[in-house]
Amino acid sequence: MATPLPSENTFDHVRALDGEHVGYIHMTDDGGFVPFDLLHRQRGEVSELDEAEALLDELGLRLLAEDWWLDLDGERVxxxxxEVRRATVSVSPALTGPIAKSIxxxxxxxxxxxxxRLHQAG
Structure with a gap:
């Protein structure tokens, strides 16, 4: 399924525990629900609403702390x-050195x- 954002059938999912925006849920024409993370990547198949919400709740904001590769000028950096906003994501080159997760x-x-152009490292 292609990412449906923006769409009138797609809504923000906010985790009830702490009020964090952790993704989007798209309602299909036949009444199913598809979870998408903050980067608009589909994270599960069509399911019931509570299942889609639980999946996004579990994923949370982890993706923000993970290492990523960016295709840039013919190489991976x-x-x-x-920062992640509804329509954009900002990234910075990672630095190597004594401080973990430096940019x-x-x-x-x-x-x-x-x-x-953005790929999870791993």
């Missing part, structure tokens, strides 16, 4: 996510969502 604060790359 290690980046970290700085180059002088370089920010803004990508429109959804994007096929």
């Amino acid at each position: 290690k980046v970290l996510i700085r 180059d604060l002088t370089k920010t790359i803004e990508l429109l969502l959804p994007t096929d």
Whole structure:
């Protein structure tokens, strides 16, 4: 299924426990629900609403702390996510050194969502 954002059949999912926006849920024409993370990636199949919500609740904001690869000028560059907004994500190159999860604060790359240039490291 292609990412349906934005769509009148897609709504924000806010985790009840802490009020964090953790993704989107798309309602299909036949009344099913499909969970999408903050990067507009489909994270599960068509299911009941409570199942889609539970999946997004479990995923939470983990993706923001993970390592990522960005396709940039014909190569893959290690980046970290700085900020996610409804239509864009900002990333910065990861730095190697004694401090874990350091980024180059002088370089920010803004990508429109959804994007096929960003890949989870692992």
